[in-house]
Amino acid sequence: MNVFNRVLNNPIVVASGILPPVTKLMRDVCRKYAPGGITTKSMTIEPLQPHQPPTLLQYDHDTYINAIGLGNPGIKTLNKIGCFTIVSIAGNSVDNITLTAREAERIGDAIEINVSSPNRAGYGESLSSHVSKIVKEIKGLVTVPVLVKLGPWENIVDISGKALSAGADGLTLTNTIKGMIIDVHSMKPILSYKTGGISGRALHPIAVRAVYEVYKEYQPVIIGTGGVISWEDAVEFMLAGATLVGIGSGIISKGFDVIRKVNQGIEEYLESKGLKLKDLIGYIVR
Amino acid sequence: MRKGKIVTMDGEEVIISVRIKSPRPGQFVTLILPGIGEFPFLIADYKKGNLKLKIHSRKIREEISNRKVVYIKGPLGSPIKIGRSVLLLGENDSLSELEFIINYCKSKGIKLRIENNMSVKGEEDTVIITSPDYARRADRKRVYVYFRNVKMNCMLGVCGECLVGGKLVCKDGPFLKI
Numbered sequence: 001m002n003v004f005n006r007v008l009n010n011p012i013v014v015a016s017g018i019l020p021p022v023t024k025l026m027r028d029v030c031r032k033y034a035p036g037g038i039t040t041k042s043m044t045i046e047p048l049q050p051h052q053p054p055t056l057l058q059y060d061h062d063t064y065i066n067a068i069g070l071g072n073p074g075i076k077t078l079n080k081i082g083c084f085t086i087v088s089i090a091g092n093s094v095d096n097i098t099l100t101a102r103e104a105e106r107i108g109d110a111i112e113i114n115v116s117s118p119n120r121a122g123y124g125e126s127l128s129s130h131v132s133k134i135v136k137e138i139k140g141l142v143t144v145p146v147l148v149k150l151g152p153w154e155n156i157v158d159i160s161g162k163a164l165s166a167g168a169d170g171l172t173l174t175n176t177i178k179g180m181i182i183d184v185h186s187m188k189p190i191l192s193y194k195t196g197g198i199s200g201r202a203l204h205p206i207a208v209r210a211v212y213e214v215y216k217e218y219q220p221v222i223i224g225t226g227g228v229i230s231w232e233d234a235v236e237f238m239l240a241g242a243t244l245v246g247i248g249s250g251i252i253s254k255g256f257d258v259i260r261k262v263n264q265g266i267e268e269y270l271e272s273k274g275l276k277l278k279d280l281i282g283y284i285v286r
Numbered sequence: 287m288r289k290g291k292i293v294t295m296d297g298e299e300v301i302i303s304v305r306i307k308s309p310r311p312g313q314f315v316t317l318i319l320p321g322i323g324e325f326p327f328l329i330a331d332y333k334k335g336n337l338k339l340k341i342h343s344r345k346i347r348e349e350i351s352n353r354k355v356v357y358i359k360g361p362l363g364s365p366i367k368i369g370r371s372v373l374l375l376g377e378n379d380s381l382s383e384l385e386f387i388i389n390y391c392k393s394k395g396i397k398l399r400i401e402n403n404m405s406v407k408g409e410e411d412t413v414i415i416t417s418p419d420y421a422r423r424a425d426r427k428r429v430y431v432y433f434r435n436v437k438m439n440c441m442l443g444v445c446g447e448c449l450v451g452g453k454l455v456c457k458d459g460p461f462l463k464i
Contacts, residue, residue, distance in 0.1 A: 020446025020454065041446070050447060053324035054316075056440040057287045057359065068445050185355040188321035190287075252442055 001036060001277060003221060003243055004110060004145040004169065008036035008084055010263045011277060012234065015225045015248030016088040016112065016149070016172075017041055021072045023079045030083035033256045036244060037084030039172075042114040043075035044090050044123075045100045051119070052192040057181070062201040062229050062253045065179055067193035069120040075103040086147065090114040092122040094133050101138040101146075110144050113168075116151035116175035118197050124175075125151055131159060135166035145169040147223065152177050152206045160214045170221035172246065173214060174207045200249035203227045208240050215241020216285045229253060231265020238280040287318065290358045292350060293336060300350060302337045304358045310365030311387045312430070312461045315339070316441050318357035319349050326438060328460070329361065330385045340383055362441055366430050366461050369411035371397035375404055376416030380432070384416065414461065430461040 001008045016039040019026050026038055050071025059065045070090050078087075087108030091097030097113065104111045115131050117124030127134065131148060138146055148163040149172035150156060160171055176197025181190045189195075207226025215222060224237030225246030234245040250258045270277060290304030306315070309329045317339065318324045325346060331338035337358065341347050350356060372391050374384065381388075381400065391398040399410060404420045406413055412428045420431075436455040439447040443457030453462055 018444050020444060020449065022446055022449055022452075024452055025446075025454075041444075050439050050445055053439050053441065054318050054359075056442055056444065057318075059287070066440070068440055071439070071445060071447070073446075183320035183355070183357070186320045186353060190318065190320045190357065192323065252444065 001244070006084060006109065008244075009034055010036040011238070011244045011266070012259050012263055013037040013039055013086065013223060013244050013246050014251065014259070015039055015246035016114065017068070018248050018251050021078060023081060026081045029256060030081060033259045035083070035259050037086060037109070038081065039086040039112055039246065040078065040088050041072055042070050042088040042090040042117065043072050043078065043100065043104070044070065045075060045096060045103065047074040048072055054191055055193070057190065059181060059198070060202065062227070062249065063198065064200045064249050064252060065181060065191065065196040065198050066176070067119040067191050067196035069193060070117055070123055075100055078107050080107050084109050086110045086112045088112040088114050088149070090117065090123050091127070094127070094130055094137060097127065097134055098137045098141060101142055105142045105144050108144060110147060111138065111142060112147045112149050112172055113138065114149050114175070116149050118151065118176065118178035118195065119193060128159060132162045132166040135163055135168050139167040147172050149175055151175045152203070152210050152226070156210045157213050157217050160218065160220070164218055164220055170223065171214060172223040172225055173210045174203070174226050177203055177206060199226065200253070201227045201229060204233055208236050211237055211242050212240040212285065215282050219282065228262065229258070231262045231269065234262050234266060235269055235280065238277075239283045241282040241285055243281055287357050287359050290337065290356050292354060292356065295347065295351060298340050298342055298347070299330070300339050300341050300347070302339065302356060302358065303335055304337050305335055306332070306337065306358060307361055308332065309361035309386070311368060311390045312366035313361040313363045314460055315358050315360030315362060317346070318359060319346070319353070320357070322349050324359070324441070326441065326460075328383045328386065330383070331389065340385070359441060363456060363460055364458050366412070366414065367428060368396060369428060371410040372399070372412045372414060373406065373408050373410035374398065374400045374414050374416070375402070375406070375420060377402050380416035380434070384414070387414065429464050431464055433460050433462055436460070
């Protein structure tokens with residue numbers, strides 16, 4: 001798989017928010033499970049405390065809701081990982097996220113700008129209206145490819161266009177979708193942050209739709225992310241237009257071995273169809 | 287996360303009716319009280335859909351006593367690989383939490399010796415130490431230390447808050463092999 005002038009072992013990347021922000025643990029995952037690449041947890045320039053638990057709950061079969069809230073020890077604690085590394089960055093202003101990008105280039109092969117997390121006021125999706133300015137600032141500062149991670153919003157085509165026009169090299173579609181669960185017995189929200197991002201199985205068709213609509217319009221490099229549990233889910237993303245596929249909740253549900261199983265399933269599928277990986281990308285849009 | 291109903295409360299012992307996967311020795315659950323928080327507890331027992339927890343905190347017990355329904359996440363963490371004989375080192379307070387492990391050993395005919403002198407001398411192939419304060423290496427196949435008071439957040443190994451010596455207490459523990 002050739003992306004951003006890099007040859008990756010396979011099209012599967014670990015999505016942001018799954019690997020704890022600890023260099024050694026990330027290196028271990030690269031070595032043991034050989035994903036095409038990994039995405040770090042969203043890092044900020046200064047440490048951020050996570051919200052109080054409960055912050056991550058399984059809501060239904062292979063479906064989760066989380067509001068960890070971008071908690072991380074600060075980007076300066078990370079070192080180079082060793083495998084293809086996308087450093088996810090977040091911030092609470094254009095200047096702040098741009099500062100983080102400078103640090104991210106030190107350790108990453110690509111940068112993913114998180115303007116879509118619904119889980120901390122002032123960060124993530126709070127900056128989505130500034131996407132053009134953020135991308136322009138960061139593109140003027142770093143030499144590595146820059147992706148923008150967006151949410152499964154109704155204006156996804158419009159905002160993707162803004163990110164790409166500003167110079168983004170690709171998009172990660174999609175982040176979680178904001179939701180809420182309430183305990184009717186105590187009459188209180190179950191998450192301490194009250195709302196959270198829904199990921200996993202319930203998100204999958206929504207994310208596939210987002211990839212399809214954006215690819216149809218612009219044909220950019222897309223990392224399709226959202227509810228990949230099996231190889232079929234990954235192939236769906238590629239048929240809709242994704243070049244790479246991120247796995248997040250699937251790892252929580254099935255463990256890191258899901259990376260190998262999904263890759264094996266894709267290989268067998270390609271063999272049975274007599275196709276190559278690149279033949280799948282955007283197949284249903286052609 | 288499963289919905290559980292409080293069956294009985296007797297001192298520190300709380301029985302909750304809830305359907306979870308059969309736990310293995312060393313695993314834990316979390317108790318979720320909406321509006322209050324999420325709290326980890328070693329599983330004291332789980333039989334026929336009844337989960338037994340030993341809850342030392344009076345504040346949490348008071349919260350539970352006002353509710354009929356709570357939520358349970360788990361079983362979580364990694365089971366202890368118990369060999370043919372076990373030496374359990376700890377003080378009375380901490381040992382009371384290990385009821386599930388003790389009963390497991392008894393039910394399987396595993397030789398069990400419980401000591402509070404913190405000496406790892408002996409022939410047992412598995413050593414379980416109930417506090418990192420007493421952690422010591424021993425020339426055995428398996429030496430586990432219970433990291434009871436480590437702050438956890440997501441409880442599923444993604445946030446990294448409970449990192450100890452390169453391991454995640456919520457996912458690799460709470461009994462970490464040393």
